[in-house]
Amino acid sequence: MKSINKNPFNGKLLVLALWLLFCVGLAFPGYSSDPLSPSDLNRLKTSGSAVISPDGKWIAYTVSFQRDLDDEAGRSYENLYLASTVTTEIRGFITGKTNVSSPLWSPDGKELALEIRRGDDIFIGIMPSAGGTPELLNEKRGLSWAFSYSPDGRRIAFAGYRDDTWNLWWIDRKTREEKRLTTNTRLDVYIRFPSWSPKGDRIVYEQAETRGQVFLLDGGRATPAAP
Secondary structure, three states: OOOOOOOOOHHHHHHHHHHHHHHHHHHOOOOOOOOOOHHHHHOOEEEEEEEEOOOOOEEEEEEEEOOOOOOOOOOOEEEEEEEEOOOOOEEEEEOOOOEEEEEEEOOOOOEEEEEEEEOOEEEEEEEEOOOOOOEEOOOOOOEEEEEEEOOOOOEEEEEEEEOOEEEEEEEEOOOOOEEEOOOOOOOOEEEEEEEEOOOOOOEEEEEEEOOOOOEEEEOOEEEEOOO
8 A cells, every 4th residue: 555654754763863872872881881672672662743732731642662572563553642731740542552643633622533543544533632432433444644623623634545546535523424625546646734724614735746757877967868
């Protein structure tokens, strides 16, 4: 299944973090004279998407960590946490061997939407911001990247990868009705980051192409091999 990386810098940041840890070990041998072991690396955790609640009192964010060494091979796990901006309280909302990402606050702050990964598919889920069990809104195979609530909180706009193409969709959080808003059929086009206008009558989104071109290097000068 073809997918577009939402954040191409995650891998680079992880490599940089590991390099800094290595340098700290060299610079301060008294702090830790033992090299990092595979189990040490496996315990490293990184924070992901973070969004602040409408009232400014909470931050929803994700934390990813590697699978245990004796787990089946697969992508790292990602959990959901809430941190208070008023106190030092941190709540573990969805934890354990699961994969959730990209939390969104509803306009009234009473609900969180998030992406739930099951195998190679990503679905949209919702849950009360006071806590509870996530509820799947859709179960169609593919990728559903939720990005914003409509101003009235009724619908969620998302980039959907279905039948090998990306398009812009919305889903009604009460009726679960889905509606495709664009008619892209090209395999080299992808759509991301749909955001509702304040009035709820328009959606702005990114549409880009993944294309390559062959160049010819001759005498130190590179030119396209074909127009």
